[in-house]
Amino acid sequence: MLDTAIVGGGLSGLALARRMQKQGRECAVFEARDRLGGRILSVPVDGMALDLGPAWYWPQSQPRMARLIAELGLTHFPQHDQGTVLSLNDPDKAPQAYPTDGVHGGARRLEGGMASLIQALAANFPAGTLHLNHVLIAVIEQGDHVALHFRCGDSIRQISARRVVLAVPPRLLEEHVRFEPPLSEPLVQSMRSTCTWMADQAKVVVTYPQSFWRGAALAGNAFVGHEQAVLYETFDACNAAGDQAALGGFIALSPALRASFETGLSLLITSQLVQLFGREAEDGTQHRHDWATEIYTSSTLDQSPLRVHPSYDDPSLRRPWWSSRLYFCGSETAGYAAGYMEGALEASERVEFMLTAEPGAPGRGPMSGASYPSAIPGAIL
Numbered sequence: 001m002l003d004t005a006i007v008g009g010g011l012s013g014l015a016l017a018r019r020m021q022k023q024g025r026e027c028a029v030f031e032a033r034d035r036l037g038g039r040i041l042s043v044p045v046d047g048m049a050l051d052l053g054p055a056w057y058w059p060q061s062q063p064r065m066a067r068l069i070a071e072l073g074l075t076h077f078p079q080h081d082q083g084t085v086l087s088l089n090d091p092d093k094a095p096q097a098y099p100t101d102g103v104h105g106g107a108r109r110l111e112g113g114m115a116s117l118i119q120a121l122a123a124n125f126p127a128g129t130l131h132l133n134h135v136l137i138a139v140i141e142q143g144d145h146v147a148l149h150f151r152c153g154d155s156i157r158q159i160s161a162r163r164v165v166l167a168v169p170p171r172l173l174e175e176h177v178r179f180e181p182p183l184s185e186p187l188v189q190s191m192r193s194t195c196t197w198m199a200d201q202a203k204v205v206v207t208y209p210q211s212f213w214r215g216a217a218l219a220g221n222a223f224v225g226h227e228q229a230v231l232y233e234t235f236d237a238c239n240a241a242g243d244q245a246a247l248g249g250f251i252a253l254s255p256a257l258r259a260s261f262e263t264g265l266s267l268l269i270t271s272q273l274v275q276l277f278g279r280e281a282e283d284g285t286q287h288r289h290d291w292a293t294e295i296y297t298s299s300t301l302d303q304s305p306l307r308v309h310p311s312y313d314d315p316s317l318r319r320p321w322w323s324s325r326l327y328f329c330g331s332e333t334a335g336y337a338a339g340y341m342e343g344a345l346e347a348s349e350r351v352e353f354m355l356t357a358e359p360g361a362p363g364r365g366p367m368s369g370a371s372y373p374s375a376i377p378g379a380i381l
């Protein structure tokens with residue numbers, strides 16, 4: 001029987017597997033998609049890696065990300081932020097320009113895209129640790145172990161494990177996975193009210209022959225605040241050297257509107273970019289990703305757009321269940337930086353702390369997520 005099954009091969013699941021593997025503890029990761037990384041997705045285009053999921057981390061307030069990236073020896077570089085920022089609040093007027101010291105607060109990117117973090121993590125596991133195309137459909141408590149049912153193509157595979165860690169957004173688990181015995185109603189409500197961060201979003205990266213905006217002393221940063229906005233925010237997405245050019249943007253239309261405007265969306269994006277950056281912005285190639293259409297990221301409840309960062313403060317998702325056989329992991333369960341990649345790492349740290357804590361061992365405290373010191377003193381996100 002497997003000791004620990006980790007379901008979800010996103011950052012939190014892989015980071016937890018790495019921590020367990022370092023301690024010589026047996027674990028295996030089961031991932032629904034045919035790739036690892038979850039919301040982390042970098043697409044190779046003409047030698048560039050376009051981040052269609054997360055692109056930024058902030059070393060000053062995200063020490064776990066900074067540490068992991070250093071440990072894995074990955075090359076990072078600052079988000080290009082120099083130059084004038086544009087603001088467009090009236091669709092019939094030209095954008096207004098204002099100088100700033102940058103709007104990304106010291107954000108950094110990874111050379112090779114954020115997926116290089118996932119590749120580096122995955123490279124170090126022993127053969128047989130990672131299982132792709134395993135869609136969890138049921139978790140069944142069976143006394144001294146847990147039975148997991150996975151849909152693998154046309155067949156069902158059953159795995160027995162002493163304990164299971166679910167590194168999957170809680171809303172997806174609540175919607176798609178059968179728990180036996182059923183989870184308590186308050187826990188189900190907690191899962192339903194924990195929105196999956198950015199799961200309603202769509203991102204576009206537009207590649208260009210050259211970074212014409214930099215030549216015009218523009219940062220590439222623009223904010224569009226009017227009701228007909230197509231992109232609500234744009235930014236420079238060039239490679240580290242700046243010799244391969246791209247602009248990135250978040251699409252302002254809701255998931256429902258994106259679906260109904262699908263055929264015209266490219267044209268709308270181009271016209272928004274032209275209004276912001278001029279005629280040269282016509283000359284790009286769009287690479288779009290709509291996370292709301294991804295069944296392993298976005299639940300039905302996540303289809304409603306969020307306007308502010310939600311609070312993730314539910315302790316019931318941070319404690320073990322089923323006599324310490326069932327754990328929740330994933331960024332949305334974090335006590336610090338929830339929703340962000342830093343939160344994914346914090347959650348994996350917390351779960352490892354709980355898994356390795358012997359009940360009553362001196363200095364480790366009770367096996368409760370509530371006792372895990374998640375916050376970084378003095379850090380502000």
Ligand SMILES: Cc1cc2nc3c(=O)[nH]c(=O)nc-3n(C[C@H](O)[C@H](O)[C@H](O)COP(=O)(O)OP(=O)(O)OC[C@H]3O[C@@H](n4cnc5c(N)ncnc54)[C@H](O)[C@@H]3O)c2cc1C
Pocket residue numbers: 007008009010011012013030031032033036037038039040052053054055056057134135136137167168169172176197198199201202203291296297329330331332339340341342343344
């Ligand atoms: C467009 C976008 C931009 C973002 N920008 C940033 C940013 O700049 N900085 C930042 O810090 N964060 C950003 N984020 C958030 C960041 O991506 C997440 O915090 C992080 O990737 C979460 O990792 P995770 O492992 O907790 O979850 P996920 O990456 O969602 O991993 C969960 C895994 O579970 C798998 N899974 C789902 N259902 C099942 C099932 N039934 N059976 C088996 N496996 C299943 C999924 O396929 C996935 O691999 C962004 C997200 C998006 C979408």
